Amino acid sequence: MRIDLHTHSTASDGTDSPAQLVRKAAAAGLDVVALTDHDTTRGHAEAVAALPEGLTLVTGAELSCRLDGISMHMLAYLFDPEEPALLAERELVRDDRVPRARSMVARLNELGVPVTWEQVARIAGDGSVGRPHVATALVELGVVPTVNDAFTKDWLADGGRAHVAKHETDPFEALRLIKGAGGVAVFAHPAAAKRGRTVSEAAIADLAAAGLDGIEVDHMDHDADTRARLRGTAKELGLLVTGSSDYHGSRKTCVLGEYTTDPEVYGEITRRAFGAFPVPGAGGV
Numbered sequence: 001m002r003i004d005l006h007t008h009s010t011a012s013d014g015t016d017s018p019a020q021l022v023r024k025a026a027a028a029g030l031d032v033v034a035l036t037d038h039d040t041t042r043g044h045a046e047a048v049a050a051l052p053e054g055l056t057l058v059t060g061a062e063l064s065c066r067l068d069g070i071s072m073h074m075l076a077y078l079f080d081p082e083e084p085a086l087l088a089e090r091e092l093v094r095d096d097r098v099p100r101a102r103s104m105v106a107r108l109n110e111l112g113v114p115v116t117w118e119q120v121a122r123i124a125g126d127g128s129v130g131r132p133h134v135a136t137a138l139v140e141l142g143v144v145p146t147v148n149d150a151f152t153k154d155w156l157a158d159g160g161r162a163h164v165a166k167h168e169t170d171p172f173e174a175l176r177l178i179k180g181a182g183g184v185a186v187f188a189h190p191a192a193a194k195r196g197r198t199v200s201e202a203a204i205a206d207l208a209a210a211g212l213d214g215i216e217v218d219h220m221d222h223d224a225d226t227r228a229r230l231r232g233t234a235k236e237l238g239l240l241v242t243g244s245s246d247y248h249g250s251r252k253t254c255v256l257g258e259y260t261t262d263p264e265v266y267g268e269i270t271r272r273a274f275g276a277f278p279v280p281g282a283g284g285v
Contacts, residue, residue: 003032003261005058005269006075006188006216006244010125011035011043012062013132015249018043019050023284026052028256032266032278034058034077034244039093040128041081051281058269058278062188063178064093066168070197071158072187074174075216075242078273079183086177089169094128096167101129107162108134108155113143131156132251147251151195158196175211182275186214186242191230192221201233208237213272218243218259240265 008014009021016024018035021043025033033055035047044059051057060077079086101120108115115137123140124133135150144150153160169177171187178185187207191198204215217230218241234241243259246252270278 001031001263001266002029002257003263003266004030004245004247004257004259005032005034005060005077005186005242005261005266006036006062006219007033007247007256008037008062008249009035009043009047010127011040012037012128013124013130013248013251014127015251018047019284021247021249022047022051022055022057022281025256026055026281030055030257032056032058033256034060034075036060036062036075036077038062038128038130039064039090039097041090042126042128044081048279050284051279053281053283055281056278057281059276060183061090063090063174064166064168065171065174067171067199067203070199071168071195072171072199073189074169074171074178075186075188076174076178076181077184077186077269078276078278079178079181080275081181083181083275086181086183089174089177093167093169097129100164100166101131101134103164104131104134104156104162107164108138111161113138113141113162115141132248134162136251148253171207172210175207179211182273184213184269184273185211186216186240186269187212188216189219189221189246190215191226192219194221204233205237208239212239213269214240214242214265216244217241218261219246220254220258221246240268242269
């Protein structure tokens, strides 16, 4: 089985619609794909309706968190999307995205970049607006060559000249909410240093003690030495190890199935979850 447990659609900051994403996942030879848009489940229904036969969908979301001033992301799998406490927190995070993006546009204007809110809103479309949409605007204007080049201290990285903080959930609270909604929690790209500061090994141990299920080890932002170190951490702490593409369509260079999750780990994730179940494809529409 080929299993990719971290992808994004136009419901957040990907460039493929949920329907396009699941079709591309099937064409890429995946057996299981997780749709984990940022702080939203809006793409799930469309993905389910279009799910090709032979492909299983894992519903999920990537939750924005912050620990000791460090931004981090928590992948939540197979939770009940209507559970009130987790739903309210996701809405709180999403509601902060528009004023935050507008503030980043204002800061860029102060730096002499002629980006407009209308441009960013057009790029975001119906998705939850975020930094990747602002970064795409910078690419369109020729300010930076790629989206990744916008995530530096010069521009949009944490602490960067145009960065604006947003509401982010305490990860220990996120774990409580995910578990309360019947879901499984995996720390996304925990050592992706190119994105900014990363949390300590001690913090990962504290999260494991609080109920963290796993860490995303095999990821494009982790080199071989980092992956080996994280595998050791996971073994020591009794955490599951996942691998994923973090696919965003054309917004990033990663491809579907670039990294995958072991079928036994996937089976354990499905055994632990009780908020929702994987959806087998029925041919789509």
